[in-house]
Amino acid sequence: MPIERRPLREQIRDELLRKLDRGDFAAGTDINEVALASELGVSRTPLREALITLAGEGVLESNQGRGFRFAPVSRKEFRELCEIVGALESLALQLSDAGYLRRLGPKLLRLARDFPDQVAEQQEIERHDDEWHDLLLSGCPNERLLDLITSVKAGMRRYAHLQAGDDAPLEREAAEHCRIAEALVEGDLPAATAALRDNWVNGMERMMSRLTE
Amino acid sequence: MPIERRPLREQIRDELLRKLDRGDFAAGTDINEVALASELGVSRTPLREALITLAGEGVLESNQGRGFRFAPVSRKEFRELCEIVGALESLALQLSDAGYLRRLGPKLLRLARDFPDQVAEQQEIERHDDEWHDLLLSGCPNERLLDLITSVKAGMRRYAHLQAGDDAPLEREAAEHCRIAEALVEGDLPAATAALRDNWVNGMERMMSRLTE
DNA sequence: ATGTAATATTTTGTATTCATAGTGCAGAAT
DNA sequence: ATTCTGCACTATGAATACAAAATATTACAT
Numbered sequence: 001m002p003i004e005r006r007p008l009r010e011q012i013r014d015e016l017l018r019k020l021d022r023g024d025f026a027a028g029t030d031i032n033e034v035a036l037a038s039e040l041g042v043s044r045t046p047l048r049e050a051l052i053t054l055a056g057e058g059v060l061e062s063n064q065g066r067g068f069r070f071a072p073v074s075r076k077e078f079r080e081l082c083e084i085v086g087a088l089e090s091l092a093l094q095l096s097d098a099g100y101l102r103r104l105g106p107k108l109l110r111l112a113r114d115f116p117d118q119v120a121e122q123q124e125i126e127r128h129d130d131e132w133h134d135l136l137l138s139g140c141p142n143e144r145l146l147d148l149i150t151s152v153k154a155g156m157r158r159y160a161h162l163q164a165g166d167d168a169p170l171e172r173e174a175a176e177h178c179r180i181a182e183a184l185v186e187g188d189l190p191a192a193t194a195a196l197r198d199n200w201v202n203g204m205e206r207m208m209s210r211l212t213e
Numbered sequence: 214m215p216i217e218r219r220p221l222r223e224q225i226r227d228e229l230l231r232k233l234d235r236g237d238f239a240a241g242t243d244i245n246e247v248a249l250a251s252e253l254g255v256s257r258t259p260l261r262e263a264l265i266t267l268a269g270e271g272v273l274e275s276n277q278g279r280g281f282r283f284a285p286v287s288r289k290e291f292r293e294l295c296e297i298v299g300a301l302e303s304l305a306l307q308l309s310d311a312g313y314l315r316r317l318g319p320k321l322l323r324l325a326r327d328f329p330d331q332v333a334e335q336q337e338i339e340r341h342d343d344e345w346h347d348l349l350l351s352g353c354p355n356e357r358l359l360d361l362i363t364s365v366k367a368g369m370r371r372y373a374h375l376q377a378g379d380d381a382p383l384e385r386e387a388a389e390h391c392r393i394a395e396a397l398v399e400g401d402l403p404a405a406t407a408a409l410r411d412n413w414v415n416g417m418e419r420m421m422s423r424l425t426e
Numbered sequence: 427a428t429g430t431a432a433t434a435t436t437t438t439g440t441a442t443t444c445a446t447a448g449t450g451c452a453g454a455a456t
Numbered sequence: 457a458t459t460c461t462g463c464a465c466t467a468t469g470a471a472t473a474c475a476a477a478a479t480a481t482t483a484c485a486t
Contacts, residue, residue: 043471056269080357091300144293256441
């Protein structure tokens with residue numbers, strides 16, 4: 001097994017996203033490069049490289065002379081991101097091999113039913129949801145599309161921890177996953193795609209209703 | 214008029230894309246950072262920042278210890294990019310205000326008919342085509358989506374100069390633009406969206422047939 | 427007390443330096 | 457003859473140093 005060797009900037013990027021998931025950063029706050037670099041135990045150079053990458057993904061924004069800061073959240077942007085990811089995931093599903101999806105159906109259905117119960121950590125729920133979607137799209141041959149989806153989703157992470165721990169939405173999310181999986185089991189790709197699109201639209205509205213702002 | 218003050222990395226990025234359009238870089242070739250930096254008259258730091266941005270957009274790829282290089286072109290990737298941009302532009306059109314599009318229709322139609330003739334520079338044709346699409350999407354309220362389209366299209370620039378100067382495809386491109394514009398004039402958004410999608414599929418095939426590879 | 431100008435401090439943007447990984451070649455061992 | 461090893465060289469990855477811009481502070485005038 002080859003030992004993992006990745007550029008520092010990528011490791012830093014991942015670590016920053018983890019911290020973001022944990023809610024360590026408040027949206028809209030400036031980033032102090034020297035402070036963050038010393039906190040992470042790296043120099044400013046690879047840190048800035050990671051920040052630039054994240055800015056390209058929309059997680060951060062940069063202003064001349066003012067450095068980087070976490071892009072402020074807004075209902076408008078969240079809606080925009082949901083529209084985009086909904087369309088991209090739908091496309092990915094459409095491009096997937098029908099036979100593969102059919103075989104995948106039962107597993108997706110099982111996972112959807114085993115959705116973590118309400119007592120689980122918010123982060124755990126998020127992770128499970130992400131993995132389910134990743135598996136759903138695992139048959140898509142368009143690699144660039146999958147990369148792009150990952151990148152856009154990174155920009156959505158700022159919204160994840162804003163979700164209040166509510167119960168009903170969770171069950172509806174699971175129910176929608178079941179609907180998608182069932183359509184796949186039946187080999188009805190258009191229905192699955194439509195259900196997936198609904199899932200994003202509804203997910204957006206569920207979230208919106210809980211974003212006090 | 215305030216004088217333009219942008220980070221060096223962005224100016225460098227733009228300049229590199231310009232050079233790419235001019236065909237200054239062969240796909241698949243490694244980038245020598247010191248050489249390129251001195252050629253541009255900047256230091257390696259902002260250059261590397263620009264390279265990292267371009268890598269995030271898929272224009273370049275980076276390998277640990279081996280630096281950056283222009284991502285090699287392939288029929289597969291080109292098809293993937295067309296699929297993505299087609300879906301994104303369709304979404305952008307769907308989200309646009311119907312009334313605005315209707316008002317825009319005549320202008321789009323006029324521009325489509327005034328498509329530059331065959332003797333024009335390849336670059337000129339590209340620019341005109343880009344501007345036409347930009348105008349088509351100018352009514353889309355989803356700003357993130359427009360940014361994303363721009364970013365993905367940056368990754369397609371590597372393919373632009375591979376097009377041989379052929380005549381027939383150009384006329385078909387113009388004809389398709391007319392179809393889209395006509396649908397908008399009639400206020401038939403679904404037809405326009407479908408025509409736009411066709412435009413990307415056909416454009417892809419036109420290009421594919423000319424990519425010898 | 428408040429507003430403004432001058433100055434000090436902090437922070438970012440860019441350049442330079444240093445360390446280490448990658449590459450190619452020469453020569454020895456098989 | 458071929459392959460492996462060691463060494464020199466080159467290029468990248470990361471750290472540090474410097475310059476410029478933005479922000480904070482203080483002194484002064486009103």
